[in-house]
Amino acid sequence: MYRSSTMMDTTSESKRLGAVKLSRVTFRATNRDGDPLALKTPTAAQSSRGTANVKPAPSEGAPKPTETKKPGPSISLSGLLAAQRITLRLKNQAALRRKARARTPNRKPITIINEQVPPGSANPPQRFPYALAKELIEEFLTSKLRNVTYDPSTSADLTKNLCEDIKKIVRKVTPPRYKLICNMAIGSKNREDILMTSQCLWDSYSDNVTSCSFENSTMFCVAMVYAVYTE
Template sequence: MSVQKKLGEIKLSRVTFRASSRPQQENALQKSTDPLASRAIPAVKPQQGEGAQKAADTRQSGSTISLKGLLAAQRLTRELKNRVALRRKTRARTQNCSPITIINEQTPVNSANPVHRFPNAHVKELIEEFLATKLKNEPYDPCTCASLTKDLCEDIKKIVRRVTPPRYKLICSMAIGSKHREDIMVTSQCLWDAYSDNVTSCSFQNRTLFCVVLVYAVYFE
């Protein structure tokens, strides 16, 4: 009985050993003989590697983009703060600055010193308006130009006298010519006080004639 038990144990152990070792050998044979399995395994691994690399690249690019945006936003806020600070400084300087003292024009020693100077710009506007109303539709006639210039000079002196300060003498000179002839140039030269005296020149022209007016304002002490 003891011998039979030992033989049975040996048989059972052999059976269990064979049963446990056969599936492992069959799996090893299938792996070695199956060409598709050997080809499929390396094909899957690169795909997994490429996907992981793409995910890493996207993460890296996203991190770099977000970092660039953050730096740009910080730079923009810094510039805005600097501008606001500069504006505040300029406003504070303008508010706290001392008033500017304007130095009056000094009168030369040998010149006259009128209380009010001759209004050259205002006189020029008045003469231009007067010539436009009087000579807008006036045709050129050499026979009537002499009397026309005399009348216009008297009218201009009356108009200018209304806005001229006291103690000023007025001299009016006028020239009228035809536009169909050659051009002319009107010049003048005189000896006077450049500080107190002044001159106004105006010109006007229509289809047939041109007119040049000179008004001298000489201060008399």
């Protein structure tokens, strides 16, 4: 009994000695540089390795960070007015360029061939202006017959006087060496239709004719003026 207890005490003592040796080895391994603060403060490499993959757990009660929106581009009134002025200036410049191109065409000017005079026809320096003569006759008839009532007893004298006045008016715009012939018809406007035709044998190149008509509530008037060139 005494021996066994001694052995047990020896074993426990050896275990304690072994623990002391392990602690000494551990102490010597960690205390290699002799710095007493090496056990308490870990190195930068150890701290970075230990905290590299560790993320702090979000707390449930902590408020979430609010997202800040970037302000959008603001458009001012002065900017819009400046853009309108620039657009108007560009349009004006484009219009001026188009006008300049139209004034100076790239193509060569085309020579217009004079109208050929038919053989056997007269060649007056100026031809009879039938369109202008028609406008003058229309204005004259409107001013003279606007308020006139049809009367068979005075129609003959009215027709003669109107023809003489028309020849005097047309003569002012007629070139020289033209002979004027005026033909007029006045009738009653009482549910009646009239058709007037004329036929002449003349020079179709130098001679011409113009005609116009007028009517009011009681009468109608048709006037024709022939212009014949004489050499």
